[in-house]
Amino acid sequence: MNNDSVATAYTTVDGQYVHELEIKRSRFITYLRRVESEGQARALVAELRKKHFDARHHCSAFILGADRTAMRSNDDGEPSGTAGIPMLDALAKRETASGSADLSDIAAVVVRYFGGILLGAGGLVRAYSESVSSTLEAAPLLRRERLRILGVEADYAAAGRLENDLRSAGVQVLGTDYGDSAATLRVALNDDATILTGFNDRLATLTAGASHAEDLGTEWVDVR
Structure with missing residues (x-):
C-alpha cells in the first residue's frame, strides 16, 4: 500500500x-x-x-x-x-x-x-x-482511514483507567504497549489540528497534566 x-x-x-x-x-x-x-x-x-x-x-x-x-x-x-x-x-x-x-x-x-x-x-x-x-x-465492509497516531505514556496503575476514559470519550485506542517502567497507549485521531488540540486538552484534564502525547506519524487504520 x-x-x-x-x-x-x-x-x-x-x-x-x-x-x-x-x-x-x-x-x-x-x-x-x-x-x-x-x-x-x-x-x-x-x-x-x-x-x-x-x-x-x-x-x-x-x-x-x-x-x-x-x-x-x-x-x-x-x-x-x-x-x-x-x-x-x-x-x-x-x-x-x-x-x-x-x-x-x-x-x-x-x-x-x-x-x-x-x-x-x-x-x-x-x-x-x-x-x-x-x-x-x-x-461485511469496513473503512480504512489514514490517521494520526499518538503515543501516550502512563503509569501502569493509571493506564487501564486512562484507556477506558479515552474510549468512553470516543477516542480510538489501538492498543497498549507495556515497557519496563511505563505503559504507552497508541491512539488514532483524524489528522486535523483542531482535533489534535482538543485531544491534548482532554488528555491534560484526564491525567492532571501527568501524560503527554508523542506524535508517531500516520498509519492506515481499520475503522469499524
Whole structure:
C-alpha cells in the first residue's frame, strides 16, 4: 500500500465473503477477499483453482491501493470482455456507505460450474456483474482511514483507567504497549489540528497534566 497516497480513506471487504447464484443451471460462486498486493490476489485465484478443480472457469478482478492505482481482470476462458471486465466494473463503480465509489484492496473471483445452457455474450456479462454486485450487497465492509497516531505514556496503575476514559470519550485506542517502567497507549485521531488540540486538552484534564502525547506519524487504520 502506498503510504504517500493522496487518498485519506477508502472501503474494503472485512476478510472474506462467499456468495452463490444459480443462473440457467450454471452455478456462479463469488469469493471476495481483502488483499494488499497483486501476489495475494493471484494467490486467491490459485487457491480456488485447487479447491474448485472441477469448475470450468475461475474469472477474477481486483483493485489495489488507496488511490486504486492497480485494476486488473481476467476472463479465464469466457469470451473476451464477458466476465473479468463486468466483474471489475461492479467493484470499481460500487458506491459504499461513504457515498462514493471507493472500494479497494479487494479481489473477486467467480467460480463457474457450467450448467449446459449457453448464456450468450450479453447473458454472461449480466451474470458475472450480478454475481459480484449481489455479493457486495451482503458482504461485511469496513473503512480504512489514514490517521494520526499518538503515543501516550502512563503509569501502569493509571493506564487501564486512562484507556477506558479515552474510549468512553470516543477516542480510538489501538492498543497498549507495556515497557519496563511505563505503559504507552497508541491512539488514532483524524489528522486535523483542531482535533489534535482538543485531544491534548482532554488528555491534560484526564491525567492532571501527568501524560503527554508523542506524535508517531500516520498509519492506515481499520475503522469499524
